[in-house]
Amino acid sequence: MNTFHSLGSIGNALSREKLDSDSLVKILWPKEKCRLIRDDVILVDSPGIDVSANLDQWIENHCLDADVFVLVISAEATITVAEKKFLHNVAQRLSNPNIFILMNRWDATAYEPESVESVRQQHLDRGLEFLCDELKLCDRKQASEHRMFFISAREALLSRNKDPTASPRSGFNEGYQERLEEFSKFEHEFEECISKTAVQTKFEQHTNRGKEIIASLRETTANVCNKSQILKQESVQKLTEMDEKSNFLEHELRAMTESAKEKIRHISEDVYKRVAQTLNDEIKRLYTLIEEFDRPFSSDPEQIPLYKRDLHRWVEERLGSNLQSRLHSALYTSLNSVHREIQDRVKSVLSNSERKILVDSIVPRSDFNVSYRLDCSNLCSDFREDIEFKFSLGFSCLWQRYVQNQKESLTASKRINELSSPSLLHSTNDLLTTANNISLLTSKSGLLALGSCALIWRSVGWRVLGVVAGIYGSLFLYEKLMWTKKAQERAFKRQYADYASSKMKLVVDMTSGNASAQVQQELSMYFAQTIHYVDMEKDDLTDNMQQLRKDIDQLLKYIDKGKKLRKQGDEIDNELREFSKQYLSSDSIIGSSE
Structure with missing residues (x-):
């Protein structure tokens, strides 16, 4: 920033000291020489508008926010378009700007009074x-x-010159007194405008704009x-509906x-009963089933284990096949019925069409x-066949039949009479023990048989004894001749059927329970697969409810924040x-001026 001590050095176009056209020159004028500047009024003067591009920019930068604009026009000219444009820009920036128009050099009209x-x-x-x-700033009268x-x-300027040597009328044209009064009137109006409306001019637009912003906000x-x-x-409302739907789904x-x-x-119990009944039926038909086994039989001790192995496998396969053929259709129908019921029930609570598909x-x-x-190999692993020839009328066979009949009779008696006499039970047990001992003695020694024959011979004679012995021997020979490989096979199969039946009856409950468990597992897996989509819908509903709660909390924050902003806006508007x-x-301006 340069400092100058004389205005003449920079105010004269012929001066060597030059300034740029957009330069700002600050003049520090004594306040006692000008009443206006005592109240911090700053006067900004420019050589004119549209003189140069830089000058116009300078005016826009430093003058557009002025409180009062004084447009000085030569009486020999009129308002230019550039001056009008500048003041239009001022009117756009400031609401109701204060503009004075001074027609200067009016003393030149003294030479043309007409x-x-x-x-x-x-x-x-x-x-x-x-x-x-x-500009629509005021009415024509004002x-x-x-x-x-x-x-x-x-x-x-001349009238206010304090030089005592100057003549009071030197440099004045005719009518100067009126022009001086006009200038004084301008000064008065200017001072009054500064004092009354400077604040209004400077802040009214901002205040109104602030009100508009507050109203808009x-x-x-x-x-x-x-x-x-x-x-x-x-x-x-949606949350309430979702909560009701969630409770409904639950x-x-x-x-x-x-x-x-x-x-x-x-269905598992039904399967258990069906399998148990069917398996019992098949066990009753086991002898017929075994009779259908047509592998060549051999009594050779080395071939019998192979025969039993094949028989185990064949019985197991045929029993399984028979059970499948008799139970599969009913089980399949029952399973399909339960599948459809589960499917329809699950679909009835689903709202998502894709999940229904x-x-x-x-x-x-x-x-x-x-x-x-059934695993017949393990069930019948303890089976021991007895295919040795035994005469059916032999004393040991007859005695065994008697003992067996006594055992069966005793068993039936126990079933009919659950409460038996202890003495009767004790005597029966003694009888069976004695019979078994006698049977053991007769099987081990032929002396008893020889003694018996001697007693019979003495009683009936040799002839009768010979006839009986002949018949007895003929029967023995007949049975011996009939004890062929086929008979041995039938005896083997009969013994195997009896043994296998007794063993299989022991595993009926286990086999039925196993089948029931398989059906239960299959249905449970299907139910778990279908019910999973209900769980998914419930989880989606829970997620949506959580998101809705977050949205509601956020909306409540917006509402609360809006109320606070509205309250702040009311305070700012007030x-x-x-x-x-x-x-x-206007009342405040008049009051302050007074």
């Missing part, structure tokens, strides 16, 4: 047209009396709050689970078959209104 009034009226009409019609002045700055905030309130109510899920468990239990796509295993593995009432209203 045209003074017409020229004055012409300038006045153009000025009023610009101020009132274009503009003509308080905004346009016809002066001579040179004469005003209040409207926006109200809209946001109202919209948030509506969305909150809708979200609460109830249906429990009901479906209990119903499915009951159906699975019922997925439930329909769950097909029960087509390869599912109940396994009836402050702006109070500021306008205190500083910008």
